[in-house]
Amino acid sequence: MTWSAIVLTLFPEMFPGPLGHSLAGRALDAGVWRLKTVDIRAFARDKHASVDDTPFGGGAGMVMRADVVSDAIHAAWDRRGPLIHLSPRGRPLTQRRAAALAGGPGPTLLCGRYEGIDQRLLDAWAPEEVSLGDFVLSGGEPAALALLDACVRLLPGVAGKAESVREESFESGLLEYPHYTRPAVWAGRAAPEVLLSGHHCNIRAWRQARAEDITRTRRPDLWARRAENEDRRR
Numbered sequence: 001m002t003w004s005a006i007v008l009t010l011f012p013e014m015f016p017g018p019l020g021h022s023l024a025g026r027a028l029d030a031g032v033w034r035l036k037t038v039d040i041r042a043f044a045r046d047k048h049a050s051v052d053d054t055p056f057g058g059g060a061g062m063v064m065r066a067d068v069v070s071d072a073i074h075a076a077w078d079r080r081g082p083l084i085h086l087s088p089r090g091r092p093l094t095q096r097r098a099a100a101l102a103g104g105p106g107p108t109l110l111c112g113r114y115e116g117i118d119q120r121l122l123d124a125w126a127p128e129e130v131s132l133g134d135f136v137l138s139g140g141e142p143a144a145l146a147l148l149d150a151c152v153r154l155l156p157g158v159a160g161k162a163e164s165v166r167e168e169s170f171e172s173g174l175l176e177y178p179h180y181t182r183p184a185v186w187a188g189r190a191a192p193e194v195l196l197s198g199h200h201c202n203i204r205a206w207r208q209a210r211a212e213d214i215t216r217t218r219r220p221d222l223w224a225r226r227a228e229n230e231d232r233r234r
Contacts, residue, residue, distance in 0.1 A: 003155055004034040004081075004106040007144055008072050010051060010113050012037035014141045019148055027158045033106070035148070036076075040064075043071040052114050061115035069121050073110070080105040083127040086140035086147070087112065090129030093147060095170035097130075101147075102154035109147065111140030173226040174215045177207040 007015055015037045016028060027033055041049050045068065052062040077083055084107045101107055110117075110127055122129075132143045153159045180191040194206045216223045 001105060002031065002034055003102070003104075003152075004036065005148055005151075006036045006038060006076050006078075006106075006108040007111065007141075007148075008038045008040055008069075008076055008109065009111040009139075009141055009144070010040050011111075011139070011141055012039045015145070017145055019145060019152065023158050024149060024152045027152060027155065032155055032158060033152055038072055038076040040069060040072045043068050043075070055115065059115070063115050064112060064117040064121075066118035066121035066124070069110070069117055070124065073108075073125055077108045081107045083108050083110065083125060084147070085110045085112065085117070085122065085127040085129045086131075086143035087116070087129045088131050088134070088136050090131040093130050093132055093150065095150070098147070098150040099154055102151040107147075107151075109140070109144045111144050113139040170222075172211075173222060173229065174211040175219060175222070177210040177214070 009015070016025070016035055019025065019035065020028065024033075028035060041051050044051050050065070051068050052064050055061070055063045073083065081104050082101070086109060130143075130147065132146055137143060180195055184191050184196065192206065194202050197203070212223075215226070
């Protein structure tokens with residue numbers, strides 16, 4: 001069964017966007033994965049195609065209507081894969097979650113706009129809420145593109161060699177080691193001699209050490225979590 005993603009959005013023209021290029025784009029053209037967009041505005045109930053209204057209790061901005069969004073979900077979600085709402089209130093997206101989604105049939109992504117979606121819609125449908133981090137975007141679409149890219153590149157045959165994916169940041173609980181290529185010396189800076197040695201055991205050891213150093217320095221939270229996991233395995 002082909003991995004398929006559905007995106008509910010007020011701006012379907014934003015897709016496939018960057019996903020139509022490079023590895024993801026070639027895989028999309030080859031039918032390795034499918035992408036369907038659903039225009040939420042098509043489910044508006046008045047002649048003005050209104051999808052939002054002022055918030056009860058007052059306040060700035062507008063809120064997407066529960067009835068309109070619910071009709072869109074009813075029409076689009078086939079319930080094969082998870083329904084995901086892209087939201088800064090959600091749990092942070094991780095490499096592990098992206099891999100799990102890539103191993104399933106594909107998600108249905110709900111992109112909010114304005115001040116967000118009426119909470120009653122979220123209570124009724126109970127989507128999984130996912131965040132890219134502790135910051136706010138203008139809408140869920142950029143987050144949906146990032147989530148899809150993280151998943152699609154893990155699909156079989158998309159990224160080339162499987163080992164290139166396994167060695168990336170977060171796959172082993174570490175950030176990725178640095179890379180070098182020709183020329184061997186550039187602007188007075190030489191590539192590490194060990195990488196030119198042809199001694200694969202030493203190269204692996206150097207890369208592991210650099211990955212550990214970078215993780216310990218830049219992401220002490222990841223380093224601490226890795227240490228905890230190793231302690232539990234002992």
